Amino acid sequence: MTPTALTVAGSDPSGGAGIQADLKTFSALGVYGTAVLTALTAQNTHGVTGVHPVPAAFVGRQLTTLLDDVTVHATKLGMLGSADVVREVAAVLAERRPGPVICDPVMVATSGDRLIDDEAIAAVRTELLPVADLITPNVPEAAALLDVAPATDVAGLHEHARALLDLGPGAVLLKGGHLGGEQSTDVLVTSAGTTVSRRPRLATTATHGTGCTLSSAIAALTARSGGIPDWPVLVEGARDYLHRALAEGASLSVGSGHGPVHHFAGIWPA
Template structure:
């Protein structure tokens, strides 16, 4: 038996709560062997992002090609891509599905509110990456940016925006409603077969750094292990949300940083 292998194509977070670092921790916590292709360096902590240094697009493509020439990848998650050129190169590299189903977390704004990509990069994700994506996982502001509309302000608006995102080409959409507030965190999973609403009690915590990265990488890890995937995303989405719920609840116990601390990627593992 060989290991389930998941790939993250994303940027780096020196504070360890988001990006490549969060993805690799999540893969490990869920039993997948993690591989990684770096798209950008950031100067970042729990309070914000002070700088972004993109990796040249051709070298991102070379990283992917060299990895896939040797390692069998069962699922891929994309995160922060940084530039339009990088987004296009990643889309081209993943178009043949040689790296398994693609889960796209369209990282555009950090938890701190810092914008991470420009309009050209958003357009490249919309036109090049989404059509080769099997599941896209935007939050409310990211969905609005991809659709070029005003952000949703109520849960009732989420299904319509999720269906509109489907028309851009991804196989499925998980529109995350965490930004809307309230006592519940409500996400909407839209596929060609319809819309499913998934709810969890909202966790009252400041340890929310990297939640989007962690959820999408959890889905990719589960898919790599054979849980759900194209045609039936609900099992992977529900299990990933349960995992994130535990990590959110334990995040403040880490005591990392003075801003939005990270979730606890090894909650229930370190404890035992």
């Protein structure tokens, strides 16, 4: 059977983030991609100027209709937009379980634009995290979910990752890119222990969609792996993919702001 992944997320017309980034990532990593749309956005490489949500009931209908027919081996959650959508998605996932669920709790765009309100954050915290097998927040998203000040060092990453694990997800990958410095440090916490991953920080403005791309890469590799996910191995594979995509992003020359990463680095002709 063809490895199949599902993304539940919003649309990005510029193609660097959201549904578009997820489907590109699935394809680049050899996985058939399916998608449920939660919102339309008006955005480009400079920022988001508007969000038009899909009604929660119709998001649920998209999900159940798809899952009635298609076997999904891993699911990635991105921007869900509203508390009603979060609750609808959580309810369907709790009932249907379309493979391991990787939740990227999208709350703030790379440009700094806030994408969901406090009620939706609360719904993610109480209803979505307990049905997620892995969550992949960045520093400000982790702080919002915990209602604390953002971490300022690696010790803070460890503390916040463990606190997030206590909220119910199976594992937590807390991304430390916002900390700055010469290296980008991520902390993975599972019931089995903690893994720290460090990569050299790349000097590039082609960073649009990095969070979407990493979480969808984890979902794609999970869909291909079969069985119980080995999160340290899958996360490192996804980070390898993202590092290549970041390194080659500037070669695309898309937009005049924070351009997209190159999802097909090493696949398209140079």
